[in-house]
Amino acid sequence: MRPVRVVVLTGAGISAESGVRTFRDSGGLWEGHDVEAVATPEGFARDPELVQRFYDARRRAVAQATPNAAHRALVHLEEALGEDLLVVTQNVDDLHERAGSRRVVHMHGELLRAWCQECGRRHRWDGDLVDVPPCPACGERALRPDVVWFGEVPYELERIDRAVTACDLFVSVGTSGSVYPAAGYVALAASSGARTLELNLEPSEVSRFFDEVRTGPAAQLVPQWVEQLVPGLRA
Numbered sequence: 001m002r003p004v005r006v007v008v009l010t011g012a013g014i015s016a017e018s019g020v021r022t023f024r025d026s027g028g029l030w031e032g033h034d035v036e037a038v039a040t041p042e043g044f045a046r047d048p049e050l051v052q053r054f055y056d057a058r059r060r061a062v063a064q065a066t067p068n069a070a071h072r073a074l075v076h077l078e079e080a081l082g083e084d085l086l087v088v089t090q091n092v093d094d095l096h097e098r099a100g101s102r103r104v105v106h107m108h109g110e111l112l113r114a115w116c117q118e119c120g121r122r123h124r125w126d127g128d129l130v131d132v133p134p135c136p137a138c139g140e141r142a143l144r145p146d147v148v149w150f151g152e153v154p155y156e157l158e159r160i161d162r163a164v165t166a167c168d169l170f171v172s173v174g175t176s177g178s179v180y181p182a183a184g185y186v187a188l189a190a191s192s193g194a195r196t197l198e199l200n201l202e203p204s205e206v207s208r209f210f211d212e213v214r215t216g217p218a219a220q221l222v223p224q225w226v227e228q229l230v231p232g233l234r235a
Contacts, residue, residue, distance in 0.1 A: 004229075006081060007167040008074060009185055010089045010096070013174020013201055014218045018065040020093055039149045048144075052130040055145040058092075059111045059126065067099035070173065070222035075100040080230045086163045090175065090182050092147050107154040107182065113146035122146050154181065165192045171225070172197070174218045177204030186210055199225060 012020075037043045038054045078085050078101055087096055087104045092111045096104045114125035118140035125143070127133070132141045148154050164170060170189035177183045186196050186209045198210040199221040207213050214221050 004081070004169060005084045005163075005167045006077070006086075006169045006171065006229075007163050007185075007189070008077075008085070008087045009170070009172045009175060009182060010074075010087060010091060011173065011175030011182070012091060013176075014068075014070050014222070015065070015091050015093050015095055016174070017070065017217060017219045018068045018095055020062055020065045020091075020095070035150060040151055041149055042151075044144060044149070049130060052128070052132075052145075055111065055147070056128040056130050059128075062093040062095075062111055063126070065093065065095065067095045068219045070218040071095050071099035071101070073223040073226040077226045077230065078103060086160075086167075088160050088163070088182075088185075090179065105156050105160060107148070107156060107160060109145070109147035109155060111145065111147065114143040115146040116140065116142050117144060118142040157181065160185070161188070164189050164194075167192075167194050170194045170196045171199065172204070172210070173199045173222060175200065175204055177206035197225070 033054065037047065038051050044051045074087055074096065083103065085103055087101055089096060089104060089106055090108050092106065092109055094110065094112050112124060112126055113122050114129060115122050116135040116138060119135060119138040121135065121137040123136050129143055129145065133143060134141050135143055164185050165188060167189060170186060172186060175182065183206050186206055190196055190209060196210045198204060198207055198213045199218060200215060201217060202215055203213055
């Protein structure tokens with residue numbers, strides 16, 4: 001039997017159950033700040049200290065969170081599928097990796113990385129950036145959070161497109177369906193012949209494009225789905 005190729009897209013909902021607050025509230029503010037102030041290149045140019053403090057706080061908050069049952073279930077799935085599973089996450093936290101996942105693409109970057117605007121190098125970073133520390137590679141004080149802001153191009157889009165086009169099953173977990181290009185992956189997967197499944201606390205903005213929608217907490221739905229899928233793969 002040919003291996004089943006699976007792409008799992010994860011969003012803020014999976015991390016929220018670990019206590020990681022979603023940045024954006026119902027009023028469109030990111031924890032009290034306008035999006036333009038803390039999540040755009042222009043905002044960073046205007047007030048880099050504000051932006052660095054914002055992400056320093058997010059970095060410290062994520063360090064206090066722990067992976068939940070949904071993260072751990074995806075590790076179990078990776079153990080069964082190996083290279084036939086790719087987790088594509090919109091989240092900038094490292095909860096997938098701390099749970100044990102290895103095949104993870106962070107399309108919106110990572111809080112625990114810093115990007116030097118002088119030499120272009122990226123570095124693992126778990127401290128603050130507000131004090132403008134030097135780049136470990138070139139020594140210039142030009143580090144910014146290695147996260148994708150509005151108006152910037154998400155990472156590894158070609159790799160993601162190839163995986164989604166080639167997969168047999170596309171699963172979206174905890175996403176709102178409001179941010180593109182991620183919101184368009186269900187249509188891409190369906191047009192390529194894949195089955196599609198949404199696991200979400202409530203139906204997303206693109207739920208109508210999925211073959212099946214299951215609603216509830218990710219920490220319940222994801223382990224249930226993985227347990228259903230894995231026995232079939234081993235049969």
